[in-house]
Every structure is written in structure tokens, then in C-alpha cells.
Amino acid sequence: MSPIPSLPSREEVVRMARNTTDITGQLLDTAGNLTRIAVNTFDPRDGSGAEVLRVLRETTAELAEASASPQAQEAFYRIVETLTRLGTTGAPLAVHPVSEPAQALLTALGDSLLPVLDAVEPAVEEAAEALGELVEATSPLLPAAAGVAAGVLLAAAPLIRAAADVLRDSSPELQRMADALTAALAPLLPLQVALAERAAAAGVGVIRVTLPPLADLTEAGAAALKAGRPLLVAGEELVVSGLEHLQPVLLASASRAGRVARAVAVRVSAAVSPAAERGVVVAVHPA
Template identity: 85%
Template sequence: MATIPSLPGRDEVLRMARNTTDITGQLLDTAQNITRIAINTFDPRDGSGPEVLRVLRETTAELAEASASPQAQEAFYRIVDTLTRLGTTGAPLAVHPVSEPVRALLAALGDSLLPVLDAVEPAVEEFATALGELVEATSPLLPAAAGLAAGTLLALTPLIRAATGVLRDSTPELRRIADALTAALAPLMPLQVTLAERAAAAGAGAVRATLPPLADLTDAAAATAKAARPVLIAGEELFVSGLERLQPALMAAASHTGSVARAVAVRVSAAVSPAAEQGVVVAVSPA
């Protein structure tokens, strides 16, 4: 069986990332020069024919100079080199024997999921619309939620840094743990595969034996629900009518509770503020 090709090491990835960063900076400088050239070309203050021809000639010359500069040539060369290295690293994975079942799995998933996606598309659109309306209605709470999230991240940052330092200092121990787990689990894998095959066969037999009674039960439940539909509708109507009758009482109770809370807050504020003016009595009666 062919072995899985090794992934690039940490130093190789860091070097490629630095090369990509340098190339990106050089390309941004080149793009800035090209943008300046385009702005000069389409400047509305230079609208005459000879002036446009002169600007076009200068543009062509500057483009030729920019593309022929050592910096641009080096940037292009390093881009090609990086892409070549990435392709060389990923090419064995594309022709690896594991890729064939993966492609078959993706094809089967695509063929099976397309009808499901077509069926749920209206529901998904309706849900997305309702979710957008909900987000718009709760937009006043978003700044508070963002502040809470930022505070939580700031509180977790020291813990993450401390954990990173501990893990970095414990690299030999982690490697020993990984080697011990690998040595302990490797002999068990063939046994697990055999047990999985037996479990799959038993599960398939159980499913085959269970599906016919389940289909009968589903038909009976559907018939029962169809017969009891008027009763269910009447119960829903009764429940909704009860909620409509309770709504005024709930709103009055909520208003009364809010008034009491405001009164308590005012009294507590007056009690814990000794700097307030003496002789001023604040009394709030609940509505």
C-alpha cells in the first residue's frame, strides 16, 4: 500500500509564508504605480488629443519600465516558484489512492443532496428572510453584544497565552504522549475494523427487520393524526384564545413590576448617595 506523502515542515511553511508576504508587498508597490499611471491617463484636466497621446506614450513607457524592473521580475519569479512548490507538495495527494474514494464520495453526496437542496430551498429562503428581520429588530443590542464579546476575548487572551507557553515548554512531554498513544492504539485498529464490520452487518439486519413495522406504524400514526385534526385545531384555537385573554393581564403585571423596580432603584440610589442635597426626600409611588 502506498504511503501518505509527508506534509511540509514548520520551517518550510514559515519560509513560504515570508516569501508570499514579500511578493505581496512588491506586487502592491507595482499596483500602486499602475494606479498612478491610470489616474494620470484619465485625468479630466488633460482632455486634448495631443495631450492624451502624450499621456498614453508615457503610460506605455512607464508600464514597460515597471514590468522590466528587477523588482517586478523577482516578484513574478518568486510567485511562480511558490506556486510550483505548492503544486509539487499537493500533487501526490491528488493522485494518491485515497483520492479516488474521496471523489466517489463527493459525487455521491452531490447527486444525493441536489434534490434535497431543491426541496428545502423555499424554506431556507423564508428562514433567511425571517432571520434578517430578527437581526434588524435586535440591532440595538448588537453594540452591547460586541462589547461583551470583546471583553470576553480580552479576558481569555492571557489564559490562551499562558496555555500556549505551557504547551510550548512541554513539547517533549507532548511528543512522548503522542508516541505512547500511537503505540497503544496501533495494534487495536485491525480489531476495531473487524468489530465495525460486524456491527455494520448487525445494524443493517436490524434496520431491514425494523423498517416494515416502522412503515406500518407511520401509516397508522398518519391516519390517526388525520382523524384527530379537528380536535387539534380546536385545541390550538382554545390555546390562542386563552393567550389573547391573558395578554392585558400580563401587560398590566409587567407595567406594575417595572414601576416597582423603578421605585426601588430610586430609593436605593438615594440611600447610597450621601453627597445629595440634605432635606430632599424622593418618594415614588408605584402606579
């Protein structure tokens, strides 16, 4: 039997009561400070309270005016209509018999992917950070890219509208095509199912036979890679050192090419507009 716990002594009871009183006092002080801040903020005798109320009234009035405009009402109507369509379309899918195996498949995929996601999480975080730095570095190009994308979309909008009109006008022909394809493919489905079952059985046998040799080959490749790791490191070191030695040559070549291009540009501009400054001959010799 477990021993009966002893009752607290008088000193412990006094200490717990004192701690409880201190905590209650601190809570009351905090509540008093919050009340004082609220009273000082909304005090009509001070300028801050009236200013806060005035800003709230103006903001509420502007929001009411903006939401009462025809454009806002049309936008709200479109949002509600879109949500209604989504709900009407998605409700039959949720209770369809096909949804049960689909949900089971999603559950199995989720259970299988969780270890993979846990394993690749550090690499994904590192890649996301590097991608963020790349986007931040290329941020000056983003407005130009956005402008080009907007121009392409504007140029493609008439084509998309024309295609939609053509397809809308050709709905009987499209229905005939769909009926013809259905009538042609329906007799082939049982044959395809039988062939798929035979292919699956043959594939299972092939996989069972080839997995052990493949495992042996993988182990041998891993052992060879581990043994040749010094050679790989030496090769990487050689490539990096070669790039380091090649960098000054590339910089000098780029600088020389830039000087030659500037000299050619000056000569071409002087030949194209000789009447700009008569009597002045510009000669630039590449270093």
C-alpha cells in the same frame, strides 16, 4: 422526401434588406453616441476631461505610494507565503490514493443531497429572510456584542500564547505520548475491523426486519394525525385565545410592578442621601 422550400419573393428580399439597413443604422448611431460621450468626457478643452485625468493620476499615485510602504509589502509577502503553504500542503492531498474514494464519497453525497436541498430550499429562504430581519432589528446591540467579543479575545490571547509555548517546549513528551498511543492502539485495529464487519452484518439484518413494521407504524401514525387534525387546530386556537386574554393582565401587572419599583427607588434614594434637600418629603403611593 421533404418538399423543396420555395425561394423568397422580391418583396420579402426588399423587406429583409430594409430591416438589415435599419439595424445597421441604429448600431452606427449608438456607436457614434458612445464615441461622442467619450470625447466629451476626456476633452482637454473642457473642465471634465482634465478633472477626470487629474483624479486618475492622483488615485494611481496614492495607490502606488500605499503599496510601496513597508506594511503593505509585509502584508503582500505574508499573503504569498500563506498561499504557497496552502498549495504545498494541498498538492500531495490531491494525488493521494485516499483522495479518490473521498471524491467518490463527496460525489455520492452531492447526488443524494440535491433532492433534499431542492425540498428544503423554500424553508431555508424563509428562515434566512426571518434571520435577516432579526439581525436588522437587533443591530443596535451588535456594536456592544462586537466589543465584548473583542475583549474576550484580547483576554484569551495571553492564555493561548502561553499554551502554545508550553506545547512547543513539550514536543518530546508529546511525541512520546503519540508513540505510546500508536503502539497500544495498532494491535486493536484488526479486531475492531472484524467487530465492525460483524456489527454491520447484524445491523443490516435488524434493519431489514424492522423496516416493514416501522413503515406500517408510520402510516398508522400519519393516519391518526390526519384524523386528529381538527383537535390540534382547536387546541392551538384555545392556546392563542388564552394568550390574547392574558395579554392585558400581563401588561397591567408589568405596569404596576414598574410603578412599585420607581416608588422603591425614590424612597431608597431619599434614605441614602437625606442631606440633599432638607425639608422635602417625597411620597409615592402605588396606584
